[in-house]
Amino acid sequence: AQKITQTQPGMFVQEKEAVTLDCTYDTSDPSYGLFWYKQPSSGEMIFLIYQGSYDQQNATEGRYSLNFQKARKSANLVISASQLGDSAMYFCAMREVGSQGGSEKLVFGKGTKLTVNP
Amino acid sequence: DTGVSQDPRHKITKRGQNVTFRCDPISEHNRLYWYRQTLGQGPEFLTYFQNEAQLEKSRLLSDRFSAERPKGSFSTLEIQRTEQGDSAMYLCASSGRVAGGSSYEQYFGPGTRLTVT
Numbered sequence: 001a002q003k004i005t006q007t008q009p010g011m012f013v014q015e016k017e018a019v020t021l022d023c024t025y026d027t028s029d030p031s032y033g034l035f036w037y038k039q040p041s042s043g044e045m046i047f048l049i050y051q052g053s054y055d056q057q058n059a060t061e062g063r064y065s066l067n068f069q070k071a072r073k074s075a076n077l078v079i080s081a082s083q084l085g086d087s088a089m090y091f092c093a094m095r096e097v098g099s100q101g102g103s104e105k106l107v108f109g110k111g112t113k114l115t116v117n118p
Numbered sequence: 119d120t121g122v123s124q125d126p127r128h129k130i131t132k133r134g135q136n137v138t139f140r141c142d143p144i145s146e147h148n149r150l151y152w153y154r155q156t157l158g159q160g161p162e163f164l165t166y167f168q169n170e171a172q173l174e175k176s177r178l179l180s181d182r183f184s185a186e187r188p189k190g191s192f193s194t195l196e197i198q199r200t201e202q203g204d205s206a207m208y209l210c211a212s213s214g215r216v217a218g219g220s221s222y223e224q225y226f227g228p229g230t231r232l233t234v235t
Contacts, residue, residue, distance in 0.1 A: 108160025
């Protein structure tokens, strides 16, 4: 069963405006972590922000903030003051503890393509 | 450059040939992951190493795939008898507790894009 759902295949935003990228997740584990990654056309996955399930406050990193609503199982990414360089694919991911050896592999959604217009 | 590196960046091969990719993780990181990403999808987990031990393999990792991490440093991923369905981006990531940070973030390399003709 898919554990991360990103319902927006594509989003458009004007430069300098804020944009919210949606992510919902499904897990029965009480302890989990949620990540957002940016993937430009070059292909490299760039870590943006992390939210732990027990964190009391929403995570923030510069222009990125994570709107974490635990009861609704959502972890939306908010990008403030969009820049042209923000145009990329954005992936939401959840840390899943493996049954063997304690791996903390990531389970990714299908991504949202963000286009910032000048 | 102290990030994760991967080599080669691009590989074109004919069906049936063997290919090998290399990943050099961040030196302080003891955990190493391989993922595969096909067009229009997010990355999917393939396998996990803690130091030199391969501790988890996905069902996606058929017997044509083998991965190693000798001495717990760099890792290689080999695909034998490649098929067109193996065409994808192969991503390596590493993680581990470093001073002032957490162990949760995985840092990705630039990936190796494989095309099987």
